[in-house]
Amino acid sequence: MDANNVIIVGGVNADKDYSIKIWRKIIMISFLILLFSTSYAQVYDTNFANIINNIEDLDLEDRAKEEIIEELLYNNNQNKLINLNNASQEDMITLGLNNFQIFSLINYIKNSGQLFSLNELRFVNGFDKKTIERITPYVFVDKVVFKHSLSLDSINKYAINQLRFQYNQELNLPYGYTRKDGKGYKGDAFSSNFRYYFKYFDRMEFSIVADKDYGEPLYYKKKTYGYDNYNISFTFRDITKHIKQITIGDYRLNIGEGLAINQYFDIGYFSNIYGVKKKNARILPFRSTSEYDYNTGIATQMKFSDFDVFVFSSYNKIDYSNGAVITTGYHRTNKELANKDDNTQTMLGASIQYNKKGLSLGLTYIDYFFKDSIYHGNSPYQKYYFSGNNNDVLSFNSSYSIKNTIFFSEIAKSMNNALAYIIGSQWNIAYKTNLSIAFRDYSKKFQNIYANAIGQHSNNQNEKGIYLGFSRYYNKSLSYFLGLDYYHFPFISYRANKDVNGEKIKMQLFLSPNNYNKINIYYNLSNHQYNETIANNMISPQNNIITQLQFHYIYVPNQMMSFVYRAGYSHSFTYDSKKNYGFYNYVEMILRLKSLPINLNLRYTYFKTSDYDNRFYVYEYSLPLNYSSSLLYNNGNKLYAMIGYKFKQGFQIYLRYSLTRYNNTTQISSNNNLIKGNIVQYLGGQIYYKF
Numbered sequence: 001m002d003a004n005n006v007i008i009v010g011g012v013n014a015d016k017d018y019s020i021k022i023w024r025k026i027i028m029i030s031f032l033i034l035l036f037s038t039s040y041a042q043v044y045d046t047n048f049a050n051i052i053n054n055i056e057d058l059d060l061e062d063r064a065k066e067e068i069i070e071e072l073l074y075n076n077n078q079n080k081l082i083n084l085n086n087a088s089q090e091d092m093i094t095l096g097l098n099n100f101q102i103f104s105l106i107n108y109i110k111n112s113g114q115l116f117s118l119n120e121l122r123f124v125n126g127f128d129k130k131t132i133e134r135i136t137p138y139v140f141v142d143k144v145v146f147k148h149s150l151s152l153d154s155i156n157k158y159a160i161n162q163l164r165f166q167y168n169q170e171l172n173l174p175y176g177y178t179r180k181d182g183k184g185y186k187g188d189a190f191s192s193n194f195r196y197y198f199k200y201f202d203r204m205e206f207s208i209v210a211d212k213d214y215g216e217p218l219y220y221k222k223k224t225y226g227y228d229n230y231n232i233s234f235t236f237r238d239i240t241k242h243i244k245q246i247t248i249g250d251y252r253l254n255i256g257e258g259l260a261i262n263q264y265f266d267i268g269y270f271s272n273i274y275g276v277k278k279k280n281a282r283i284l285p286f287r288s289t290s291e292y293d294y295n296t297g298i299a300t301q302m303k304f305s306d307f308d309v310f311v312f313s314s315y316n317k318i319d320y321s322n323g324a325v326i327t328t329g330y331h332r333t334n335k336e337l338a339n340k341d342d343n344t345q346t347m348l349g350a351s352i353q354y355n356k357k358g359l360s361l362g363l364t365y366i367d368y369f370f371k372d373s374i375y376h377g378n379s380p381y382q383k384y385y386f387s388g389n390n391n392d393v394l395s396f397n398s399s400y401s402i403k404n405t406i407f408f409s410e411i412a413k414s415m416n417n418a419l420a421y422i423i424g425s426q427w428n429i430a431y432k433t434n435l436s437i438a439f440r441d442y443s444k445k446f447q448n449i450y451a452n453a454i455g456q457h458s459n460n461q462n463e464k465g466i467y468l469g470f471s472r473y474y475n476k477s478l479s480y481f482l483g484l485d486y487y488h489f490p491f492i493s494y495r496a497n498k499d500v501n502g503e504k505i506k507m508q509l510f511l512s513p514n515n516y517n518k519i520n521i522y523y524n525l526s527n528h529q530y531n532e533t534i535a536n537n538m539i540s541p542q543n544n545i546i547t548q549l550q551f552h553y554i555y556v557p558n559q560m561m562s563f564v565y566r567a568g569y570s571h572s573f574t575y576d577s578k579k580n581y582g583f584y585n586y587v588e589m590i591l592r593l594k595s596l597p598i599n600l601n602l603r604y605t606y607f608k609t610s611d612y613d614n615r616f617y618v619y620e621y622s623l624p625l626n627y628s629s630s631l632l633y634n635n636g637n638k639l640y641a642m643i644g645y646k647f648k649q650g651f652q653i654y655l656r657y658s659l660t661r662y663n664n665t666t667q668i669s670s671n672n673n674l675i676k677g678n679i680v681q682y683l684g685g686q687i688y689y690k691f
Helices: 018-036 046-056 062-076 089-094 099-112 118-123 129-138 152-158 334-339
Strands: 160-170 190-200 204-212 229-237 243-255 282-285 295-304 307-321 324-326 343-356 359-374 388-402 405-414 419-429 433-442 463-475 478-489 500-511 517-528 530-533 539-542 544-558 561-574 579-592 598-609 616-620 628-632 635-646 651-662 679-690
Touching: 089 099, 118 129, 152 190, 229 282, 243 307, 282 295, 307 334, 561 616, 579 616, 598 616, 598 628
Parallel strands: none
Antiparallel strands: 160 190, 160 679, 190 204, 204 229, 229 243, 243 282, 243 295, 295 307, 307 324, 307 343, 343 359, 359 388, 388 405, 405 419, 419 433, 433 463, 463 478, 478 500, 500 517, 517 544, 530 539, 544 561, 561 579, 579 598, 598 635, 616 628, 635 651, 651 679
């Protein structure tokens, strides 16, 4: 069971002294460390932490957030400076550069030649003094004069290998492990994953990822062998003059604005870090523990003058039951195991992208089909959902960059001739102000399971909307972001028996009065109309307004430690004037020692919410390459501690313990996830070796 998704029921008297005891311990530990510590290490990396915190606020599932974190950490953990003259887009994302800065740097090098000095960044559009100062500790410039040889001697000498093994144990066993009626979990109460990653400069990379979730068996009737899921990917780059990349095995694609195919979870939508435009077309080796939304086969990128040609194919076994594709990735019970790999999904496609002097034009075609047909229930809102075993999509994307402005668009047509399109622009004004605007119109009949453009509906269907984003950087001490998304569902939708409107507003204020203090303030408002029973037993969509205000403070007193305090308050307003609320606050200490190569994280959280609408999702430091987001719901306390020790020769060990205690309850969750009592505990560990 995932401790982040629990339902609290029942009631007992809470221990009133529990919170006080925890606070006393945290304060005492912090005081002793401040008093006696004389060691120093690297400064708390607020740049990377800010990227993580923005991911926390995105409207994505935890699995999607985890995959973004994985990609960033894979690049961030190389423990080497990045040469800007041959930096990949992933490298630039890790540095916190936005879309416009990445585009400007690539084009500056292409048109003016390689950088000779970091001082030259002053002449690149979008690179202000603060940006240059922020990335300087992580980058350098050096002339790239040759491609690294693919000879065995060179590979053996310069390749980087990483081995990583993780183990997590549930300490409070849910009912699914003990029930005797055959409907419980077939495996043990632990999760585990194994990762091997090989990289040879930018020429070659190889990865193996194996994963087992809590409750999944290590062997079951030819459905599982050892680990429940395996992902393997092998990539070559710059093979010949015309072949830029070949990826064999598991991979993802990102083309255009996402109406044809976008399997990479961009951070841009409703974020101050990046604009609304998607990244350039690319093939991404898949090295996540996720068990869905990726391709298995071969993908190739070829280059002919100003044209990039992508050709790809995939054959995946997928979980399937009663006409529906199942994407949970769980195979714990007899029923879940019976659905494993019960259908197949085949995809073929190609894309041609033209790029020259700021102009980009692209044409993409995708054809996919299933062994067994997909179909849905008889609910009215599902009338135009995809059904059958075959669909194809044709799309045209374009963008044009002139000075500090990028215009972009994409239009796509599915097999039933339904259309979806998006058009937008980004302005970088005086390198300190960014304005993004995008309008979208997705037909109620448009069908494409690979679509992942901006929008409220995950299937890019039955939606019109306009998005505005504005960010302003005044100086190194003050910046802010404003975002507004207004949308309309023309046809009936889930929990709405007629067309509805909605809006989302997001505001962020960033204050850095000095090098020791950093303050972030977040405000969010959302109004999504849902069916409610009103006068005369009429059912009609009504407003459901939820506002959240969060305060985030980081204090870095010296080079070895930092303190983080974060608090949030939520308030909801319904059609019948009911007012519900929620709040939380946590304090965290992050310690980095040098004489003793130890990393230590301690956090204590108190939370209370009156209903599920006012819940909070809060990012937690977890075992490296694992995203952990606490669901703060009901009333309780949470404490976690993580310690890491870095040996010489690239060997590291991490341990993590978490405890959540819910007040006024006798049991947690239900069915197989039911835990008797009011405490949930997890213990995890990781071994990492880089050579």
